[in-house]
Amino acid sequence: MERQTPQPSPAPSAPLDILILAAGFGTRMRSSTAKVLHKLGGRPLIAHVCRTASALVKGERPVYVVVGHQAEEVKEAVRAELGEGGAVFVTQTEQRGTGDAVFAARDVLGEANSTLLVLSGDVPLVRAETLGSLVHQHRTHRGRGAACTLMAVRLEDPTGYGRVIRDEEGRFQKIVEQKDASPEERQVGEINAGIYCFETRLLFPALERVKPENAQGEFYLTDVPAILRADGEDVSVYAHTDAREVSGINTRVELSEFERILRLRTLRSLMLNSGVTVIDPQHTYVSPDAQIGRDTTLHPNVHVEGRTVIGEGCQIGQGSRIADSRVGNGVTVKDHCVVVDSEIADHCVVGPFAHLRMNARVEEGAHVGNFVEMKKSRLGSKSKANHLTYLGDADVGERTNIGAGTITCNYDGKNKHPTVIEHDVKIGSDTMLVAPVRVGARSVTGAGSVVTEDVPPDTLVAGVPAKVKKKLPRAEEAPETQTAEEELTAVNREP
Numbered sequence: 472m473e474r475q476t477p478q479p480s481p482a483p484s485a486p487l488d489i490l491i492l493a494a495g496f497g498t499r500m501r502s503s504t505a506k507v508l509h510k511l512g513g514r515p516l517i518a519h520v521c522r523t524a525s526a527l528v529k530g531e532r533p534v535y536v537v538v539g540h541q542a543e544e545v546k547e548a549v550r551a552e553l554g555e556g557g558a559v560f561v562t563q564t565e566q567r568g569t570g571d572a573v574f575a576a577r578d579v580l581g582e583a584n585s586t587l588l589v590l591s592g593d594v595p596l597v598r599a600e601t602l603g604s605l606v607h608q609h610r611t612h613r614g615r616g617a618a619c620t621l622m623a624v625r626l627e628d629p630t631g632y633g634r635v636i637r638d639e640e641g642r643f644q645k646i647v648e649q650k651d652a653s654p655e656e657r658q659v660g661e662i663n664a665g666i667y668c669f670e671t672r673l674l675f676p677a678l679e680r681v682k683p684e685n686a687q688g689e690f691y692l693t694d695v696p697a698i699l700r701a702d703g704e705d706v707s708v709y710a711h712t713d714a715r716e717v718s719g720i721n722t723r724v725e726l727s728e729f730e731r732i733l734r735l736r737t738l739r740s741l742m743l744n745s746g747v748t749v750i751d752p753q754h755t756y757v758s759p760d761a762q763i764g765r766d767t768t769l770h771p772n773v774h775v776e777g778r779t780v781i782g783e784g785c786q787i788g789q790g791s792r793i794a795d796s797r798v799g800n801g802v803t804v805k806d807h808c809v810v811v812d813s814e815i816a817d818h819c820v821v822g823p824f825a826h827l828r829m830n831a832r833v834e835e836g837a838h839v840g841n842f843v844e845m846k847k848s849r850l851g852s853k854s855k856a857n858h859l860t861y862l863g864d865a866d867v868g869e870r871t872n873i874g875a876g877t878i879t880c881n882y883d884g885k886n887k888h889p890t891v892i893e894h895d896v897k898i899g900s901d902t903m904l905v906a907p908v909r910v911g912a913r914s915v916t917g918a919g920s921v922v923t924e925d926v927p928p929d930t931l932v933a934g935v936p937a938k939v940k941k942k943l944p945r946a947e948e949a950p951e952t953q954t955a956e957e958e959l960t961a962v963n964r965e966p
């Protein structure tokens with residue numbers, strides 16, 4: 472164990488810079504997408520590392536990222552996480568190994584008087600606290616700080632990783648890559664996590680001395696610690712105990728294992744900290760960026776993606792998928808709904824088998840039933856569209872009932888047009904609303920109507936195309952024997 476007890480603080484430390492290696496391709500993923508772009512918990516691997524890095528530099532210094540393979544896409548993923556000025560990119564034109572990748576940053580970092588924390592774009596779960604203690608050990612090593620501190624961890628199966636070789640006294644000697652290791656060295660269970668602190672002014676001269684004389688013909692960053700040690704510099708090893716946290720992803724099998732770890736971590740926190748009931752954690756998928764309120768229940772096979780916010784006391788039925796949406800309090804989303812980029816207000820009931828997308832807005836207490844699709848549409852408070860309906864580019868007012876099989880015919884083959892249905896309207900079953908069209912307040916359409924012209928308020932229309940049948944008395948004037956529902960029933964029964 473070379474972890475040091477903190478000593479009286481040394482001379483004020485040089486500032487911290489962070490360099491993330493993300494130029495490699497990741498052949499073992501067997502993918503046409505660069506490894507660091509593969510997603511974990513819905514976000515690219517590189518985004519996870521960037522978020523942790525920016526927590527460490529507290530947004531005060533940029534994060535340096537080495538890009539190469541699919542550089543534009545990787546830059547895009549980094550910018551999406553850190554914002555425009557959050558990162559400085561360095562290009563490694565040819566991927567000649569991790570040492571070469573760091574060397575690519577010489578122009579921007581070579582002269583810096585800093586401590587350089589080097590991270591891999593494929594180690595997504597490492598926590599900022601862990602990196603903080605690595606940096607602390609590096610700076611306080613033997614009271615004066617080390618030239619290099621590397622993170623090591625013991626693995627039951629170290630296959631594939633670089634091994635940390637120590638001498639009889641347990642002092643660091645060198646790192647040997649799997650492909651260069653002797654049979655005895657391969658027995659070593661302590662591996663290099665690929666996370667290091669270097670004193671920048673010592674790192675770059677040492678990198679110049681790295682030679683690609685190894686099984687892979689690459690410039691290994693892992694040769695640098697031994698070079699520094701041979702120069703009489705202090706190299707310290709930070710022995711970490713949580714193997715999962717600091718191990719990298721090389722294959723899709725590992726990616727799926729990480730996905731499971733991250734998923735269970737998220738669900739655990741929802742249950743323990745947020746008071747969410749998760750009936751079957753093995754089959755529930757919640758993005759780490761989602762928020763879910765107290766006493767909400769997630770039934771099996773629910774997916775909550777992106778930055779979705781779900782309120783308190785909701786029931787999310789099995790097989791439903793909610794992505795980048797807002798759901799209020801006391802909402803019931805029944806089984807097998809798809810809700811994307813949409814909003815469901817308090818006390819609504821949605822589903823089963825409803826599809827809300829592209830800014831669908833369901834207002835307080837409204838009901839959306841089975842096989843109803845809403846796109847770019849609002850359904851006003853207490854309104855209902857309960858069966859087999861398409862509402863596209865529609866604005867529906869309050870307390871309106873949309874009968875079964877209603878379609879807003881919003882597309883004329885070239886353009887999309889809006890439909891407005893005002894409050895307290897009764898749309899009869901199987902009504903086609905040929906947009907652009909407006910149905911005035913309290914009006915009624917007969918079953919099977921094809922509405923091609925605006926309907927004024929308080930009017931009953933029916934037929935193909937729909938014609939005005941009569942003006943309707945306002946509720947307060949209506950004879951007590953005939954409610955609007957009875958009107959509608961009567962109209963719908965007309966031959």
Ligand code: UD1
Pocket residue numbers: 492493494495496507537539563565566567568569570571572591592593631632633634646648662663664665690691692693718719721
């Ligand atoms: C590396 C270490 C190994 C360690 C392991 C931990 C070396 C030589 N080996 O091996 O000791 O146990 O990480 O996960 O460093 N990259 C570039 N440019 C390149 C090559 C790689 O930017 O030319 C980037 C990759 O995108 C990746 C990171 O460096 O993010 C690590 O590269 P990878 O090829 O995965 O290294 P390993 O073989 O896993």
Ligand code: CA
Pocket residue numbers: 591593719720721
């Ligand atoms: Ca790796």
